[in-house]
Amino acid sequence: MVIAIFCILPPAAVARQVGLLRDGLDCGGTLVADGRLHVTLGITNDYPAHDPQLTDQLLTIGGSIEAEQGHVSFDRLSGSGATIALTPSKAAHGLADLHREIARAMAMKNVLRDGWHCNPHITLAYYDRHPFIKPSPQFSWDAKELVLIHSFLGKTKHVVLGRWPLVRRQLDLLG
Numbered sequence: 275m276v277i278a279i280f281c282i283l284p285p286a287a288v289a290r291q292v293g294l295l296r297d298g299l300d301c302g303g304t305l306v307a308d309g310r311l312h313v314t315l316g317i318t319n320d321y322p323a324h325d326p327q328l329t330d331q332l333l334t335i336g337g338s339i340e341a342e343q344g345h346v347s348f349d350r351l352s353g354s355g356a357t358i359a360l361t362p363s364k365a366a367h368g369l370a371d372l373h374r375e376i377a378r379a380m381a382m383k384n385v386l387r388d389g390w391h392c393n394p395h396i397t398l399a400y401y402d403r404h405p406f407i408k409p410s411p412q413f414s415w416d417a418k419e420l421v422l423i424h425s426f427l428g429k430t431k432h433v434v435l436g437r438w439p440l441v442r443r444q445l446d447l448l449g
Contacts, residue, residue, distance in 0.1 A: 276321050277320050278422060279422070280420060284396070293308040299399060316392075346415060347362055348414070349363050361393075418439065422434070
């Protein structure tokens with residue numbers, strides 16, 4: 275099974291820092307490797323195999339997104355009973371705006387996962403313990419690109435399909 279995900283990725287240095295936090299969790303679950311840490315902003319349904327036509331549609335969507343760079347910050351650990359994730363304690367307006375644009379474009383092509391809603395987070399581990407929320411060290415960076423990946427379910431493998439820079443709009447530079 276494969277899914278396609280529009281996401282932002284933490285820079286390597288931030289991913290390493292997040293990885294150190296993850297490694298210290300002692301949760302007894304399956305840990306997400308540093309190279310697979312991401313913030314999902316749009317996702318497809320599960321497909322049995324790679325679909326070149328779907329990939330072409332998604333690459334067209336990625337190229338059509340007009341969004342600015344934005345600062346993202348995560349400062350809470352949240353256990354849902356199935357995962358442990360980093361989450362923001364404050365609304366991430368820039369991520370919400372970017373997600374809305376991606377979701378609109380995906381919905382127009384009928385490729386957005388059925389019933390999916392964006393809840394910005396970085397999954398650190400999969401586990402089956404009690405839910406919790408607690409503060410964590412703050413991890414933040416400037417998101418500079420949108421990335422499209424294929425995630426091969428059960429194989430812990432991501433393949434980058436496309437990357438698009440997030441750029442400031444011309445009028446904002448005049449202000």
